[in-house]
Every structure is written in C-alpha cells, then in structure tokens.
Amino acid sequence: MLTASTKYYINENWSHNDFSGYDFTGYTFINIDFNHTNLTDTIFDSSLCKDCTFNNANFTRSSLIGADLRGSNFDHANLSGANFYCSQLENANLTDAITSDDTSYFHQKCPKTGPFLGFKNCYGERIVQLLIPADAMRSSATNDTCRCSKAKVLSIKSPDLKISYKEATSYVDDAFIYRVGTYVTVSNFNTNRWVDSTTGIHFFMTRDEAISYM
Secondary structure, three states: OOOOOOOEEEOOEOOOOEOOOOEOOOOEEEOOEOOOOEOOOOEOOOOEEEOOEOOOOEOOOOEOOOOEOOOOEOOOOEOOOOEOOOOEOOOOEOOOOEOOOOOEOOOOOOOOOOOEEEEEEEOOOEEEEEEEOOOOOEEEOOOOOEEEOEEEEEEEEOOOOOOEOOEEEOOOOOOOEEEOOOEEEOOOOOOOOOOOOOOOEEEEOOHHHHHHOO
C-alpha cells in the first residue's frame, strides 16, 4: 500500500480506498486496482499508469496533465471536471466513462460534423488557412491540435497578414506542399483519435494558436 518512501507500485489492490486530494505527480503505477476508489481532486500529473483499472473510480476535478494512461481501464469512471491535457489515452478503455462540459482536453476540440476553418503553421512562418470540408474525417486528442484527412487551402499569409504566398511547406514532411486554391489529402488517415502524432493534416482551430506554434 501507499508509503511516503516510494513512487513505484506494481500489482497491488487499492480498490475502495479514499485518495482524494493526494499528489501522485511523477508516480509509476503498474497493474494497480483502483476500482471504486475516490480520486477526487487527486493529482496524477506526469504519472505512468500502465494497465491499471479505474472502473467506477471518481476522478472529479482531478489533474492528469501529461499522464501516461495507455492500456488502463476507465469503465464507468467519473471524469467530471478532470483535466487530461497532453495525457496519453491510446488503447485505454473509456467505455461508459462519465464526463461533463468542463472535463478538459477530453472532448473533441474540432466540430464532429460539417465544414469549418482551421489554421496551421508551415516553414518560414507561413500561416495556412484551411477549409475542412464536411466529408473530411477529423479528430483531436488531448491538446490543442486537431487532425483531418482532407482540406482546401484558402490562403497562406505571414503572421501579420501583410504578405501573401502561393505555397507553403509542412514542417513534418517537406514533400507535403500546401498551394492556395487546391486540396490536400491524406489517404492513410489514422481514425484512432487518441493517437496524436500520427497520419493526418494537423491544424489548430484558431489563427492565434497556429502562430503560437512557431
């Protein structure tokens, strides 16, 4: 069980306990049973929770910033008001997890349906304005970036809007060129929204966010 001298725990049953308000920043938990545990206002920032079970756990207002939660089970967990900024949720079981409007960085940031505008930053401080069409696949993970499978380049301008360009080059793939008036597509778009650094056209929802990416 929890002691003051260690931050590494493996193969333990911590279910039906009350850890509300605890600070687990930087802890490592491997195969820990947190089922039915009270984790209200608990801090899991930068922690590793590998193959843990949080079924019916209460994470109300908890902070999980930068936590690695891959492979963990959150079936029927209460995530109301929790903060998942930059956490890793790939292959986590989120079946019937309970969320609220203020569950931060968990809900998809870009619209799930319909067309909308996006912005991205390319080489040479060129800000690309994109039209993501209604038929494009789209997703976001646990930060401010979004991904889509298809977009039309509406404009390419300098951050101060004083200079216009005809094309811009992606930071990640220098063979991926954005040209004004044309569509760019990604045929192998990864539909798993919790995988952040993966295939897709990465963009932000606002111009200011794209500029800040410099």
